[in-house]
Amino acid sequence: MVGQMFVQIYPHPACSPMHANFAQAYRDASPKEVQRELSPVRIAAVA
Numbered sequence: 001m002v003g004q005m006f007v008q009i010y011p012h013p014a015c016s017p018m019h020a021n022f023a024q025a026y027r028d029a030s031p032k033e034v035q036r037e038l039s040p041v042r043i044a045a046v047a
Helices: 002-009 013-029
Strands: none
Touching: 002 013
């Protein structure tokens, strides 16, 4: 999604090498995903 936003802002083909650099820098600066703990309560499926 971030890469797509960059392409929409800078659509010129000469900017294409920067698209990957921008997306990688954004990923590096973003916090790592935190694994969600599964709830011990299970929901029963109703037929």
